[in-house]
Amino acid sequence: MSQPPGPAPLPARPLLITGARRADAGSGDLLIMDGRYADPADAPADAERVDADGLLALPGLVDPHTHLREPGREDTETIATGTAAAARGGYTAVLAMANTTPVTDTAEAAEYVLDVGAREGSAQVQPVGAVSKGLAGEELAELGLMARSRARVRMFSDDGRCVHDPTLMRRALEYVRTFGGVIAQHAQDPRLAGGQACCHEGEVSGRLGLPGWPAAAESTIVARDAQLAALTRSRVHVCHVSTAETVEVLRWAKQRGIAITAEVTPHHLMLTTDEVVGYDPTYKVNPPLRPAEDVTALREALADGTIDAVGTDHAPHARQDKEHAFADAAFGMLGLETALGVLIETMINTDRSDWSRVIEAMSHAPARIAGLPGQGRPIAIGEPANLTLIDPQARASVDAAASLSLSRNNPWHGRDLPDPVRMTVWAGRVTYRHD
Numbered sequence: 001m002s003q004p005p006g007p008a009p010l011p012a013r014p015l016l017i018t019g020a021r022r023a024d025a026g027s028g029d030l031l032i033m034d035g036r037y038a039d040p041a042d043a044p045a046d047a048e049r050v051d052a053d054g055l056l057a058l059p060g061l062v063d064p065h066t067h068l069r070e071p072g073r074e075d076t077e078t079i080a081t082g083t084a085a086a087a088r089g090g091y092t093a094v095l096a097m098a099n100t101t102p103v104t105d106t107a108e109a110a111e112y113v114l115d116v117g118a119r120e121g122s123a124q125v126q127p128v129g130a131v132s133k134g135l136a137g138e139e140l141a142e143l144g145l146m147a148r149s150r151a152r153v154r155m156f157s158d159d160g161r162c163v164h165d166p167t168l169m170r171r172a173l174e175y176v177r178t179f180g181g182v183i184a185q186h187a188q189d190p191r192l193a194g195g196q197a198c199c200h201e202g203e204v205s206g207r208l209g210l211p212g213w214p215a216a217a218e219s220t221i222v223a224r225d226a227q228l229a230a231l232t233r234s235r236v237h238v239c240h241v242s243t244a245e246t247v248e249v250l251r252w253a254k255q256r257g258i259a260i261t262a263e264v265t266p267h268h269l270m271l272t273t274d275e276v277v278g279y280d281p282t283y284k285v286n287p288p289l290r291p292a293e294d295v296t297a298l299r300e301a302l303a304d305g306t307i308d309a310v311g312t313d314h315a316p317h318a319r320q321d322k323e324h325a326f327a328d329a330a331f332g333m334l335g336l337e338t339a340l341g342v343l344i345e346t347m348i349n350t351d352r353s354d355w356s357r358v359i360e361a362m363s364h365a366p367a368r369i370a371g372l373p374g375q376g377r378p379i380a381i382g383e384p385a386n387l388t389l390i391d392p393q394a395r396a397s398v399d400a401a402a403s404l405s406l407s408r409n410n411p412w413h414g415r416d417l418p419d420p421v422r423m424t425v426w427a428g429r430v431t432y433r434h435d
């Protein structure tokens with residue numbers, strides 16, 4: 001059996017985890033040896049025993065949408081710090097977005113991210129390749145070379161920018177179909193929501209005098225891309241869905257059998273446009289926070305599977321890039337450490353979803369969409385040991401200063417939220433332990 005992707009082998013001490021419940025059915029002790037689950041009856045005498053009585057065992061979480069900022073902005077996040085934050089959030093794999101400096105638009109750039117991840121990461125780092133050279137939206141990047149490289153890139157995205165040119169989008173979809181890839185679209189029509197647009201277009205943007213971006217700037221691109229996916233018989237993934245209109249388009253497209261998948265961020269499941277009323281740039285994000293009706297529609301869509309997955313869109317920014325007038329500040333907020341807590345609060349504690357749905361959306365589906373073998377797998381003997389042990393009842397007040405991220409643009413600071421993660425294990429190695 002080939003080794004699962006993971007850190008260099010350590011003088012691994014087997015782990016015997018006792019007493020954990022399993023959300024997916026099944027229970028019993030878990031033995032982790034040589035990076036995989038093994039039969040607990042074979043536990044060696046020197047195995048480290050972990051008492052997980054009362055805890056829930058989940059397959060390691062997979063984030064289809066992380067900004068790690070290395071290379072280029074290591075003052076705001078590195079692959080080491082971003083994946084440390086991921087491990088604390090229960091993640092064992094992250095898809096690293098391409099909008100770094102330089103952009104991940106070549107095989108060499110993708111292999112660089114892969115290699116630093118393997119050397120310094122606390123989670124598997126899978127590079128996302130850019131769709132267009134330099135994210136400029138004009139010429140296709142080296143999609144085939146990235147796919148055939150050691151990084152085995154399968155997901156491509158110009159995230160931060162929309163692939164606006166329909167012909168370029170068509171060509172990209174045609175190209176990735178040849179190797180089972182997917183185009184992850186940042187759906188934002190730059191003609192409807194460009195330039196200074198920084199807030200949901202509606203009553204609040206009008207009152208505050210902030211340039212707005214209407215829901216239609218997202219849903220019209222998603223409708224177009226669904227049709228292009230049908231035309232090319234290829235696969236499109238919609239990043240950070242934020243509106244009820246987009247949910248309707250997704251329902252329509254899925255009913256027609258179009259190969260479209262979508263993700264929602266934790267912040268769009270909980271926070272609304274009202275946060276912006278104080279002009280605090282921490283709440284400036286793309287796409288913008290939307291009204292409560294959209295939040296409700298997103299929760300419903302995640303519960304019924306219209307939205308397949310949760311993506312954090314963890315977007316670290318330096319203080320000097322955020323501390324500006326709202327219209328001039330950088331877009332983006334942190335999310336890796338708090339994602340599962342927000343999902344418990346919005347989906348489990350409201351009885352909208354059961355655990356199997358949350359596990360599907362935060363582990364199985366993102367691994368499948370992004371083409372990550374070895375992640376999002378069931379907890380079963382022989383499978384790679386990617387595991388998150390959680391206490392779903394534990395809560396804490398979020399402290400931005402205590403984050404493992406290098407950045408502090410944390411929209412959850414001071415909020416009381418579930419703080420569930422007790423231990424994360426990636427490829428058999430403990431990557432996070434709650435004190």
Ligand SMILES: NC(=O)N[C@@H](CC(=O)O)C(=O)O
Pocket residue numbers: 067099159160161186284285286287313315316331332333
């Ligand atoms: N989501 C964000 O608000 N920011 C992202 C890029 C982007 O999607 O705009 C970032 O890289 O900072």
